Amino acid sequence: MKLEIKNKNQIDEAIADRICNLIQSKPNCVLGLATGSSPIGVYKLLASKNISFKDVTTFNLDEYYPIDINNKNSYHYFMNEHLFSKIDINKSNIHFPSLDNNYDQMIDKAGGIDFQILGIGSNGHIAFNEPGTEFNSLTHIVNLASSTIKDNSRFFNSIDEVPTKAITMGLASIMKAKEIVIIVTGSNKANALKELMSGNISKDFPASILNNHSNVTVYADKEAAKLC
Ligand code: F6R
Numbered sequence: 689m690k691l692e693i694k695n696k697n698q699i700d701e702a703i704a705d706r707i708c709n710l711i712q713s714k715p716n717c718v719l720g721l722a723t724g725s726s727p728i729g730v731y732k733l734l735a736s737k738n739i740s741f742k743d744v745t746t747f748n749l750d751e752y753y754p755i756d757i758n759n760k761n762s763y764h765y766f767m768n769e770h771l772f773s774k775i776d777i778n779k780s781n782i783h784f785p786s787l788d789n790n791y792d793q794m795i796d797k798a799g800g801i802d803f804q805i806l807g808i809g810s811n812g813h814i815a816f817n818e819p820g821t822e823f824n825s826l827t828h829i830v831n832l833a834s835s836t837i838k839d840n841s842r843f844f845n846s847i848d849e850v851p852t853k854a855i856t857m858g859l860a861s862i863m864k865a866k867e868i869v870i871i872v873t874g875s876n877k878a879n880a881l882k883e884l885m886s887g888n889i890s891k892d893f894p895a896s897i898l899n900n901h902s903n904v905t906v907y908a909d910k911e912a913a914k915l916c
Contacts, residue, residue: 689904691885691916696873699907700729703805703869708739710803716743720804720862722815723748723763726871727805728770735774745781745798747791749815750856753829761843785855791827792861804865808872808880811835812893816856819892825858859897868904870895875911882915
């Protein structure tokens, strides 16, 4: 894995540029998208660029389960708010995992994910693959870890409103992406980044599987990298 230490604006610009270059060279590329705080700056930049997403296909990593997609805390709502409503993407090219679709098959049929954006949980989760998830997992329903529920409660009125389950792409689904970037910023991610970069691969720290992928760039700021 390649580690790039930059400030958050530089990280957002570097990733947005990579995505724009990809769309220019392959207008019908397939993007894997994350929600949460980490990718918001990238989406803002993408929305401000004069680039067409009309032939681009997207697959989001995860969604709470169950949740009304019009709920302000749903990831459908988040993506519409931060990206989809601001670009010319064809709505039928937007995909989220659900119980009604065979998500991994759909991704394969679309030709596989060319470029995957990830964030990381303070407990090492990627998408909602919590510690203990099998490395060969495909899209599945998960019980969210109590630390994830606590971390995500900042978006809700109270911790009791945070859903306790989600549907997520699995670790094997993510590892099939041709190119992966992971955004790790802020001192609350310092322990996670240290563990990720240690090279130890363990189910207890799901993101560690990325060490086995041949094209991963870790974008970290200096607060997150303070223990590396
Ligand atoms: C969101 C997702 C999660 C987040 C992670 C970090 O789609 O898959 O794994 O990337 O929880 O969240 P933030 O970016 O809010 O710190």
